[in-house]
Amino acid sequence: MAELLASKEWATFLQVLPTIPFETWETIWSTAVATLLALVIGLPLGVCLVTGEQGGVRPLPRWVMSLLNALINLLRSVPFLILMIIVIPLSRLIVGTSIGTPASIVPLVIASFPFVSRLVETSIREVDAGVIEAAQSMGATPLQIITKVMIPESMPSLISNVTIATTTIMGYGAMAGIIGGGGLGKIAINYGYYRFNGVLEIFATVLLVILVQILQTVGTRLALRCDKRIQR
Amino acid sequence: MIELQHLTKRFATKGGTVVALNDINLTIRDGDIYGIIGMSGAGKSTLVRCINMLERPDEGSVVVDGRQMEKLTAGELRAARRDITMIFQQFNLLMQRTCLRNIMFPMELAKVPKEKAEARARELLELVGLPDKAEAYPAQLSGGQKQRIAIARALATDPKVLLCDEATSALDPNTTHAILQLIQKINRELGITVVVITHQMSVVEEICNRVAILDEGTVVEEGEVQAIFSHPTSAAAKRLVYPAGAPKAESLPGHKLVRVAFNGTQTTDKPLVASLAIQCGALVSILAADTRIVNGQTLGSMLLALPDDENAARAIEYIKNYPGITYEEVNG
Numbered sequence: 001m002a003e004l005l006a007s008k009e010w011a012t013f014l015q016v017l018p019t020i021p022f023e024t025w026e027t028i029w030s031t032a033v034a035t036l037l038a039l040v041i042g043l044p045l046g047v048c049l050v051t052g053e054q055g056g057v058r059p060l061p062r063w064v065m066s067l068l069n070a071l072i073n074l075l076r077s078v079p080f081l082i083l084m085i086i087v088i089p090l091s092r093l094i095v096g097t098s099i100g101t102p103a104s105i106v107p108l109v110i111a112s113f114p115f116v117s118r119l120v121e122t123s124i125r126e127v128d129a130g131v132i133e134a135a136q137s138m139g140a141t142p143l144q145i146i147t148k149v150m151i152p153e154s155m156p157s158l159i160s161n162v163t164i165a166t167t168t169i170m171g172y173g174a175m176a177g178i179i180g181g182g183g184l185g186k187i188a189i190n191y192g193y194y195r196f197n198g199v200l201e202i203f204a205t206v207l208l209v210i211l212v213q214i215l216q217t218v219g220t221r222l223a224l225r226c227d228k229r230i231q232r
Numbered sequence: 233m234i235e236l237q238h239l240t241k242r243f244a245t246k247g248g249t250v251v252a253l254n255d256i257n258l259t260i261r262d263g264d265i266y267g268i269i270g271m272s273g274a275g276k277s278t279l280v281r282c283i284n285m286l287e288r289p290d291e292g293s294v295v296v297d298g299r300q301m302e303k304l305t306a307g308e309l310r311a312a313r314r315d316i317t318m319i320f321q322q323f324n325l326l327m328q329r330t331c332l333r334n335i336m337f338p339m340e341l342a343k344v345p346k347e348k349a350e351a352r353a354r355e356l357l358e359l360v361g362l363p364d365k366a367e368a369y370p371a372q373l374s375g376g377q378k379q380r381i382a383i384a385r386a387l388a389t390d391p392k393v394l395l396c397d398e399a400t401s402a403l404d405p406n407t408t409h410a411i412l413q414l415i416q417k418i419n420r421e422l423g424i425t426v427v428v429i430t431h432q433m434s435v436v437e438e439i440c441n442r443v444a445i446l447d448e449g450t451v452v453e454e455g456e457v458q459a460i461f462s463h464p465t466s467a468a469a470k471r472l473v474y475p476a477g478a479p480k481a482e483s484l485p486g487h488k489l490v491r492v493a494f495n496g497t498q499t500t501d502k503p504l505v506a507s508l509a510i511q512c513g514a515l516v517s518i519l520a521a522d523t524r525i526v527n528g529q530t531l532g533s534m535l536l537a538l539p540d541d542e543n544a545a546r547a548i549e550y551i552k553n554y555p556g557i558t559y560e561e562v563n564g
């Protein structure tokens with residue numbers, strides 16, 4: 001212990017420590033913004049994957065569905081590390097720079113919206129076909145079925161899945177440290193990986209783990225609380 | 233009035249084409265409680281789903297109050313569906329909404345102002361006998377209560393027709409009875425035409441005035457419930473009326489065999505078999521019986537053996553004059 005406290009690693013740790021709250025905040029807001037944007041794109045897409053099918057509530061042309069599925073599968077099969085590098089020009093175009101936390105949000109959203117749309121798709125599919133048919137038998141429009149039946153009825157499952165998406169995006173966000181994204185991932189990679197500072201690497205990782213734990217707990221609670229199928 | 237004209241529906245499946253409905257012709261008059269009965273797979277659900285175009289018929293047409301349903305545009309059809317509502321075996325309530333908001337749902341779809349919808353929903357809760365369940369969620373209700381909420385929801389848009397697809401099949405006999413009573417009350421008090429889909433004879437017996445028997449996509453028998461039940465002619469009807477097989481007449485030496493059919497007869501205060509023995513001195517024995525008493529009315533049939541003696545003629549005369557009984561001598 002005494003040895004550790006006297007080491008250079010420890011000195012760097014103490015030096016970096018004051019920036020930790022800021023970097024934690026970077027992780028939190030970039031995850032939040034990326035999740036929100038991924039949801040903005042992924043939610044309608046996921047709904048379309050269900051409603052657009054033949055026999056769905058609002059069937060879309062077959063080729064549209066095939067294209068949609070192919071695009072989602074393609075984006076999901078590109079490893080995030082590579083995707084981050086591929087979209088650097090795009091980040092530059094959208095955010096004006098290719099480094100820093102805002103720039104890292106672009107690849108995060110592109111990598112996660114296909115994943116989010118698949119999660120939304122599974123949630124929406126869980127809605128009882130009988131309930132949808134009942135709504136149709138009452139003269140609901142396709143849009144009414146989506147907004148008043150599919151989404152509210154699958155809300156607990158959607159919340160669970162959005163929680164999964166958020167934790168995954170936080171994990172991806174940590175990787176964005178490699179291309180200059182900010183946050184706890186940057187600390188772990190820059191000090192831990194590049195400069196062999198084990199203390200900082202572990203410290204940043206533990207903070208990330210704690211964040212994920214909190215998120216997951218809150219998400220699970222929320223999903224359970226809003227589920228009226230459970231009798232309490 | 234609902235008229236089904238040459239209705240045909242086919243399904244393409246991997247194993248080939250299934251003809252679910254084959255040239256169905258039926259007329260359901262206003263105020264009827266019309267039963268459609270058949271074995272599993274007979275096409276009952278397909279038939280009822282064609283009435284509100286949840287299923288598009290391949291041929292033929294569905295005419296409701298003079299309007300050809302299959303010709304309506306999407307918007308017109310949605311409006312028409314407010315007049316033809318439906319309840320289901322699995323209730324199909326919105327599980328994340330309270331009962332009150334479930335009942336308000338169809339009014340919400342129809343853009344009825346919220347206050348008005350809520351007032352109407354509370355009235356309906358009263359009507360179905362669950363005024364205290366407004367804020368309960370469907371998961372907190374029993375099956376019978378769920379179906380009451382579903383009925384209230386189906387009534388929210390003041391429909392002219394209520395379609396019931398196996399609405400009591402998931403319920404126990406007592407609850408079934410209570411729900412059927414409620415449906416009957418709705419029919420009588422609100423003048424709503426009811427179409428009842430079921431595979432249970434007892435359901436038709438209890439509330440329907442007319443019935444169609446569906447077998448493999450065709451209507452094999454159609455008419456007044458009591459006429460069909462006392463004299464089933466088609467094989468499918470016999471299977472439904474006598475699930476355990478029709479009472480078979482086996483010859484009994486020295487006896488006359490008589491089949492009596494009860495068409496909703498009042499027998500409780502004047503038991504037939506006992507009266508035959510006491511009043512006519514006929515030592516009658518029951519060879520087979522498949523009868524049930526519904527609301528104090530006897531339905532079904534019985535196979536009796538009368539000793540072929542001087543009392544037999546008197547006994548037969550007695551049976552003939554007994555109100556509400558059809559009688560038939562059988563040769564074993």
Ligand SMILES: Nc1ncnc2c1ncn2[C@@H]1O[C@H](COP(=O)(O)OP(=O)(O)OP(=O)(O)O)[C@@H](O)[C@H]1O
Pocket residue numbers: 243244245250251252270271272273274275276277278279431
């Ligand atoms: N969507 C469908 N695709 C293919 N075949 C279907 C479809 N719907 C119904 N069928 C077939 O049509 C026939 C009639 O089905 P239907 O559901 O109307 O029967 P049912 O009388 O309601 O039976 P049950 O009492 O079991 O509900 C069956 O042979 C069924 O397999």
Ligand SMILES: [Mg+2]
Pocket residue numbers: 276277278398
């Ligand atoms: Mg059915």
